[in-house]
Amino acid sequence: MRWKTDEYSGWGRVLRATGERARPEKTNALKAILREGGLPAIGNLRSYGDAALNSGGRAVDMTRLDRLLAFDPETGILEAEAGVTIGEILRLFLPKGWIPAVMPGTGFATLGGCIGHDVHGKNHHVAGSFGQHVTRIDLLGTNGRVRRITPEGNPDLFRATIGGMGQTGIILSAAIRMIPATSPLMDLRESRIDTLAEFIAMLDASTATYCVGWIDATAKGATLGRGILEEAEIGSHGQMPKAPRHKSVPFNAPGFLLSSPVVRAFNHLYFRRVPVGGRRLDRAMADFFFPLDKVHDWNRLYGKSGFHQFQCVLPEAPAREALAKMLEQIARSRLASPLAVLKKLGPGRGGMMSFPMEGFTLAVDFPNRPASAGLIRELGDIAADAGGRIYLAKDALASAATIAGMYDEREAFAAAANAVDPAHALETDLTRRLKLRDAT
Ligand SMILES: Cc1cc2nc3c(=O)[nH]c(=O)nc-3n(C[C@H](O)[C@H](O)[C@H](O)COP(=O)(O)OP(=O)(O)OC[C@H]3O[C@@H](n4cnc5c(N)ncnc54)[C@H](O)[C@@H]3O)c2cc1C
Numbered sequence: 001m002r003w004k005t006d007e008y009s010g011w012g013r014v015l016r017a018t019g020e021r022a023r024p025e026k027t028n029a030l031k032a033i034l035r036e037g038g039l040p041a042i043g044n045l046r047s048y049g050d051a052a053l054n055s056g057g058r059a060v061d062m063t064r065l066d067r068l069l070a071f072d073p074e075t076g077i078l079e080a081e082a083g084v085t086i087g088e089i090l091r092l093f094l095p096k097g098w099i100p101a102v103m104p105g106t107g108f109a110t111l112g113g114c115i116g117h118d119v120h121g122k123n124h125h126v127a128g129s130f131g132q133h134v135t136r137i138d139l140l141g142t143n144g145r146v147r148r149i150t151p152e153g154n155p156d157l158f159r160a161t162i163g164g165m166g167q168t169g170i171i172l173s174a175a176i177r178m179i180p181a182t183s184p185l186m187d188l189r190e191s192r193i194d195t196l197a198e199f200i201a202m203l204d205a206s207t208a209t210y211c212v213g214w215i216d217a218t219a220k221g222a223t224l225g226r227g228i229l230e231e232a233e234i235g236s237h238g239q240m241p242k243a244p245r246h247k248s249v250p251f252n253a254p255g256f257l258l259s260s261p262v263v264r265a266f267n268h269l270y271f272r273r274v275p276v277g278g279r280r281l282d283r284a285m286a287d288f289f290f291p292l293d294k295v296h297d298w299n300r301l302y303g304k305s306g307f308h309q310f311q312c313v314l315p316e317a318p319a320r321e322a323l324a325k326m327l328e329q330i331a332r333s334r335l336a337s338p339l340a341v342l343k344k345l346g347p348g349r350g351g352m353m354s355f356p357m358e359g360f361t362l363a364v365d366f367p368n369r370p371a372s373a374g375l376i377r378e379l380g381d382i383a384a385d386a387g388g389r390i391y392l393a394k395d396a397l398a399s400a401a402t403i404a405g406m407y408d409e410r411e412a413f414a415a416a417a418n419a420v421d422p423a424h425a426l427e428t429d430l431t432r433r434l435k436l437r438d439a440t
Contacts, residue, residue: 001033003058010049011299013306014368015396017053017429023061027081027172031144033060034170038142038425041170043113044085046106048309049396050429051117051165059428060170062112068092069173076178077135082112082171087290094285095240098178101133107290112171117393118163118354120345120361122210122232122289128348129356131162133177139169142425146172160416162351165392167417167426167437183235186210186288191278192271196225196327200320200360203344209233210288212343216267217327217336217364218260224327227342228274232288241284248296252304258367260334267338292339302367307337310376311363311391312383313345319360322386326379330364333375339365352409352416353436355391363394373397392430400435414439 003020021042024030033039042052042059052059066083076098078089087107089100104119113119118131127133139147139161147169151158161168189208193199199213208231215227292298299307314322323342330336340363347358366372376397380390389406390398404410414437417426424437431437 001029008045008053009306010052010396011046012048012308012368012396013299013302014308015050015053015429017050017055019054019056020058021061022058023064025064027065030060030065030140030170030172034140034142034144038421038423040166040426040428041082041112042166043083043110043116044108046109046113047117048394049392050433051393052113053429054427055429062110062170065172066110076180077175078178079136079173079175080111081173082115083110085110086114087286087293090286090289093178094181094184097180097182099181099285101127101177101179102130103289104130105290105292107286107293111174111176112166115162115171115174116164116166118350118356119393120356122212122230122343124348124356125211125344125346126209128346129350129354131350131354132348134162134174134350135177136175137161138172138174140172141169142421142423156412156416157420159351160413163349163354164351164413164417165353165428165431165436167413167431168420169426181234181285183238184240184285185235185238185282186232186285187235187280188230188232188283188288189278189280190274191229191231192274192276193225193227193229194223196324197320199225199227199229199342200323202229203342203360206231206344212341214270215327215340215342215362216271217330217340218264218267218334220328220331224324224331226271228271232283235282238282246294246296249298249300252300258302258337263336263338270338302337305368307365307367308372308376308396309339309363309365309394310379311361311394312379312388313355313357313359313361313391314383314386314388315357315359318386322382322388323360323362325382326362329375329378333371335366335369335372335375337365337367339363352413353392353407355389355393357389359388361391363391392434395430398434400433400438403434403436410436411439
């Protein structure tokens with residue numbers, strides 16, 4: 001197997017690793033690699049921080065192991081290799097009337113990566129998390145043996161693997177439950193929201209299957225928490241839209257592009273894009289689920305030094321107060337970018353280290369400037385005080401102490417991972433930084 005030594009990074013481009021990576025095309029080649037020693041698997045590097053980095057060590061890039069293995073139209077169960085992307089599954093199955101039950105905000109995430117972080121989608125409040133639709137995983141252990149695990153047959157190992165950040169083995173393939181889709185279009189309703197209180201009330205009252213809010217993180221005072229709510233259902237008519245032409249960001253953008261006055265002006269116009277009384281429109285599925293994928297390499301817009309995403313979830317009761325505090329601090333910092341999302345999550349979670357909890361999740365991007373780290377740590381403290389948690393797929397800054405109280409099944413997770421990987425060969429920069437595998 002050919003190994004390539006180079007520097008690579010997570011999507012935020014702040015944390016980087018230098019190490020050897022191999023990109024096998026066949027399972028046998030992957031098994032041969034394991035004979036030289038265990039190593040973590042990585043997907044399409046769409047995690048923002050260091051979840052998929054192994055500084056100074058080896059990692060196996062799974063993106064060429066992307067074959068579809070079987071599909072049962074009676075049950076909607078799809079079996080596929082772990083390197084296939086969610087966007088590719090949508091592209092191939094939508095014309096046949098099926099879509100993945102849960103999709104994250106980028107179609108570039110692989111099946112293995114979606115399991116590794118037990119990702120959530122815009123329908124989390126009704127469908128739960130990705131891992132709750134996984135019916136079987138073929139897991140390659142550091143000993144080179146493949147185990148077929150299911151939620152019923154291996155409940156502990158299964159729950160440690162869903163959201164387990166690759167710490168229980170390399171996911172070779174998995175079976176997922178798909179859902180029927182009667183149209184390639186989403187029937188979308190957009191509403192303007194003027195205040196945080198109104199936003200929370202609208203998210204609470206929404207009966208839509210897919211529901212997500214854009215929030216103006218530069219707004220303060222009387223307009224604090226204003227934004228746009230998107231509520232959608234799978235449509236009932238429409239033709240497959242033509243595949244869109246993707247644009248790309250060819251170079252690292254200059255710093256002024258995301259300066260505070262430019263972001264404020266952009267947000268002002270973006271908010272007014274939706275008329276006061278709201279509007280209804282059809283949107284192609286890929287555009288609705290993966291709005292940012294239309295621009296390849298959009299992470300370059302933040303320039304060479306990269307960016308952070310802060311994402312937390314807060315339990316319902318303290319959420320209103322904690323969100324107000326966070327948004328005030330963000331607006332005051334003048335560091336926010338236009339990318340800010342507010343959403344209600346349901347209780348569904350598939351694994352011990354899954355992020356979702358019932359409540360509200362806030363995600364905001366910040367350019368990597370000197371003041372950003374301090375602000376993000378303060379936001380993390382507010383989340384911790386409110387009994388919430390930080391999303392590890394997005395994190396690059398938290399400490400083991402901050403995370404300790406947030407993931408209440410961490411010890412059970414460490415025990416399950418250490419039992420199948422006693423040499424800690426699967427650890428990544430993230431698990432080492434946050435001491436996720438340390439026994440207590
Ligand atoms: C624009 C954008 C929007 C996003 N929106 C959402 C969202 O709405 N909801 C959400 O939950 N997340 C979201 N994310 C985060 C993203 O879905 C997750 O980080 C996902 O894990 C990325 O998949 P990947 O294939 O790039 O995995 P990577 O980032 O490469 O890896 C993620 C983790 O999975 C492990 N892993 C990957 N493949 C395997 C394998 N085959 N076997 C074992 N372990 C493996 C890695 O070791 C690592 O720990 C978004 C990210 C971006 C860039």
